[in-house]
Structure formats: structure tokens, C-alpha cells
Amino acid sequence: MSAEFETDLKDLGGKLSQVEAVMDLEALRNEVGALEEQAADPHLWDDPGEAQKITSRLSHKQAQLRRVTELRQRLDDLAVLHELAVAEGDAASRDEAEKELKDLAKEIDALEVRTLLSGEYDERNAVVTIRAEAGGVDAADWAEMLLRMYLRWAERHGYPTEVYDISYAEEAGIKSATFKVSAPYVYGTLSVEQGTHRLVRISPFDNQSRRQTSFAHVEVLPEVEEVDHVDVPEKDIRIDVYRSSGPGGQSVNTTDSAVRITHLPTGIVVSCQNEKSQLQNRAAAMKVLQAKLLQRKKEEERAEMEALRDGGSSWGNQMRSYVLHPYQMVKDIRTEHEVGNPTAVLDGDIDGFLEAGIRWRKQTANV
Incomplete structure (x- = not known):
């Protein structure tokens, strides 16, 4: 011994x-x-x-x-x-x-x-967007489950989070959500989560209790900094203001404080309704827009930034499957890392997947 x-x-x-x-x-x-x-x-x-x-x-x-x-x-x-x-x-x-x-x-x-996190932006904060894809109300519910998973992961590590915007679905769940996680190297860590996440379960919304497969897409971007020089001329954007809303379409305040910014040359649309004032929401939305424009800029300039791309269809860009029925398993398609406890994973226990993803990315980059 x-x-x-x-x-x-x-x-x-x-x-x-x-x-x-x-x-x-x-x-x-x-x-x-x-x-x-x-x-x-x-x-x-x-x-x-x-x-x-x-x-x-x-x-x-x-x-x-x-x-x-x-x-x-x-x-x-x-x-x-x-x-x-x-x-x-x-x-x-x-x-x-x-x-x-x-x-x-x-x-x-x-x-x-x-x-292993030595990429150009790996040290930065992360801006994460989750969108419901194929699967109807189950997909919207699935997107909300993923949102909770990442927020719980950040909470476990003591990383501050800031939710910029949530677009609620009509029946249940969310259409999309954007939030920021602040910590050293959190972009490099979470960037391996980008892709389509697939859920298989007995649908809680199906009165015949049939098995349903639904999809949600996760996009992870580095937070922009002043040194990035992403210029956004006023003539290139349209700003709309509206009242913030919560689940079920309920208004959460009585003033038009929520902000939606449309970047006219690219058609990119971002919104923020989390802050109390219109000015704060506009500033937060502009940061998200700049992050997206930085992403586009780097994709065009450097082939090695392809990892930042917003990718593919529900079936074409799958990176992880979460199976709740007929058996219990979460498996990463790229790394083959898997666990048999989806409950823990959905409660934010994803470090094993993150570490496997980072190692896999480094190995494939060296091939």
C-alpha cells in the first residue's frame, strides 16, 4: 500500500x-x-x-x-x-x-x-443565449430547464449571473433567454456547451403520456470589452421600447423600460428587460449586440474562430442528449462522457461534461 x-x-x-x-x-x-x-x-x-x-x-x-x-x-x-x-x-x-x-x-x-484554456477570449465573462427549437411546448419547457441548469451551475461555483432578457412561451417555458456569467475563464469553460441539446422524456404536456423528443440551442459568446472596438453607428440600429412582461404576458412594470435593438445591416435582434430603467436596458442590450457583432467579425477574419459560430439545425448540430425515459442517462455525443443521473446534471452538476469538452477540443485542435 x-x-x-x-x-x-x-x-x-x-x-x-x-x-x-x-x-x-x-x-x-x-x-x-x-x-x-x-x-x-x-x-x-x-x-x-x-x-x-x-x-x-x-x-x-x-x-x-x-x-x-x-x-x-x-x-x-x-x-x-x-x-x-x-x-x-x-x-x-x-x-x-x-x-x-x-x-x-x-x-x-x-x-x-x-x-488548456488559452484561446483569445477564454479569460472573459460569458454571454449565454438559450433558444427553444423543435418540439413545441416541450422545447420551450426544455429551454427553461437548461436555463436553470446553467444558473445553478454558476450558483454552485459562486459566479455572479445577470439575466438580460427572457422571452416567455405562451403555455409553458421560454422561447429564449440571454444571461451573463462573470468569472475568470468562464467563457472558455462554457464555450464547449455551444450546440443543440436534445431531451427525451415522457411529455408532461401530452394527455396520452407519450414520449417526446425536444431540442434547445445554446449559444455562448465572450463579453465584449472596450479594446475590441466594435463600432455600431446609430444609423445602423433601430431601437424599440416596450413594457417588460413576465410569464403569461403579465406586465411587470408600468413604463416602457424594456429595449429591443435591431442591427439593420445584419438583421441581428437583441433585447433586454431586466433592468429598471430604459437607459440601463439599452446599455445591456448594446453589450449583447456588440458580442454578436464581434462573433461575426472574427468568423469572417479568422478561420480558427469557427468555434464561436451559431450553428446548424436541431438535428445537425447536436452535442448532448439527456434521456429521462425509457432509461436515465446524459451523454455528450462528441466526448462520449456520460452519467446516469440526469437529475444531478439538470441541477447544475455539469463540471464533468465541461472538463471532458475542454480536453476534447484541445485534442481535436492538435490533430
Whole structure:
């Protein structure tokens, strides 16, 4: 048992060393030092926008450095703990060491996946849009289930979310929804979710309790930043205002605060009704429009940005199946990663699918 433990510990140390090499700890420490100098500048907050960017980046980089250094320290401490446990014949300490080894393996694997996120926009926040596709009322209900799944995933990780817009279906569910998730590397993480999600179940809306297959499409975009320079001339947009509405068409306020923006050259339409004022809704809708225009721009300019494309039909772009009847299973079509507990997945337990998707994307890119 001791020899096996030491072998596993050595392998884990080697994996962490590879992660440290990819992260380039010396360069990371230098960047943290430079950002700390900028953050200490007494004139930093003369430009609040720039100050926010610097302090936010500093916080993210410090967290990265702290995470990897703490893992290395825990690995070193574990070697000492195990050696003492064996020398003293302490079964309780040996069990504690075994548990710590498993915990460390899981955390180092997750950090390794993070190092695979090296795309141009991977560090950014994510703007996610979910649309009901084929399947009628079941598809609308399915789109709402997916919305909850992603919001629960973000909640589990402590990631802030902001719902920009929800278009409710007449009978049940939603036609579409757009929301933002804010966290380091969340775009790179969630971008592997883009595609058509397929649900098979006994329809709760069918009085004959027949099995129904329904589809919803997930689009994931990076949040635009000022450096992207996505110009949207006023002459190219039409802005409509209307009253926000909730389920069943009920008005949720008495003023025309909701905003719909149509980009005339492309026909792209975005809307936002979540904020209290028309001005806030317009600003949020413009950010979503800019994200979509950035997507289009990069698709045209660079072939490697094809992963950002809004793709295909219900049948042609399937990436995951969720089967609730006649058996219970969720399976990713690309990675073949699967689990037999759809309830947990639909409650936001999707990290296994995300990690498998990121590894799969990296492997296919290297082929």
C-alpha cells in the first residue's frame, strides 16, 4: 500500500510540475508584482474604468498564483504526513493521507483543464443565449430547464449571473433567454456547451403520456470589452421600447423600460428587460449586440474562430442528449462522457461534461 501511495504521489507531483511549467510561475509572479505596483499608484482611481480592470486582473492573477502554490505545499505536506503515518503505524493518519491524495488529484486535474484554456477570449465573462427549437411546448419547457441548469451551475461555483432578457412561451417555458456569467475563464469553460441539446422524456404536456423528443440551442459568446472596438453607428440600429412582461404576458412594470435593438445591416435582434430603467436596458442590450457583432467579425477574419459560430439545425448540430425515459442517462455525443443521473446534471452538476469538452477540443485542435 505504501509503495502504491508513493507512486501515485510521484505521478501527481509530475502532473503538477507540468501545470506549473505551462502556467510559467516566474512570469505570473512578475505580472502580479507589476499589477501590484499599478494598484498602489495614488492616482489609480482618477480613471475608475481602468482602475477596475487593473484591480480585477490583479485579483484574478493573485488567485491563480495562490492556487498553484497552495497545491504544491499541500503535496509536500502530504508526503511528510504519509511518511510519519507509516513509521508510527497510525491508521487514522494513513486514512487521512489517502483522502487528501484523492482530493489533490481532483483539484490538480481541474487546474490542468484550466491551463488548456488559452484561446483569445477564454479569460472573459460569458454571454449565454438559450433558444427553444423543435418540439413545441416541450422545447420551450426544455429551454427553461437548461436555463436553470446553467444558473445553478454558476450558483454552485459562486459566479455572479445577470439575466438580460427572457422571452416567455405562451403555455409553458421560454422561447429564449440571454444571461451573463462573470468569472475568470468562464467563457472558455462554457464555450464547449455551444450546440443543440436534445431531451427525451415522457411529455408532461401530452394527455396520452407519450414520449417526446425536444431540442434547445445554446449559444455562448465572450463579453465584449472596450479594446475590441466594435463600432455600431446609430444609423445602423433601430431601437424599440416596450413594457417588460413576465410569464403569461403579465406586465411587470408600468413604463416602457424594456429595449429591443435591431442591427439593420445584419438583421441581428437583441433585447433586454431586466433592468429598471430604459437607459440601463439599452446599455445591456448594446453589450449583447456588440458580442454578436464581434462573433461575426472574427468568423469572417479568422478561420480558427469557427468555434464561436451559431450553428446548424436541431438535428445537425447536436452535442448532448439527456434521456429521462425509457432509461436515465446524459451523454455528450462528441466526448462520449456520460452519467446516469440526469437529475444531478439538470441541477447544475455539469463540471464533468465541461472538463471532458475542454480536453476534447484541445485534442481535436492538435490533430
